[in-house]
Amino acid sequence: MKKSDLDRNEGLKITGQMKQAGTPDRFGSAANPGVTRRDQRKLDQAQGLIPFAVKLDSGLVKQIQSLAETRGEGINETVAALLTKGLSR
DSSP states (O other): OHHHHHHHHHHHHHHHHHSSOOOOSSGGGGSSSOOOOHHHHHHHHHOOOOOOOOOOOOOHHHHHHHHHHHTTTTHHHHHHHHHHHHHHH
């Protein structure tokens, strides 16, 4: 047999093995879909959270992100703390 025939047969063999292999657990029915947007919205409403969109300067956003990272909390909690502190003055 020629080298090209051997390579082609090897490719067919690999393709056949791939077709017979099952779906990995991280895909398909075994995958955990997590929380849907609707469910997350209901959870947020139960906690009394309301979406609040603002446009901020990119430098300010970077400062907030770095502050949240140093505190070890999320951006939402950091912004809430900053707003509470600012409004209490």
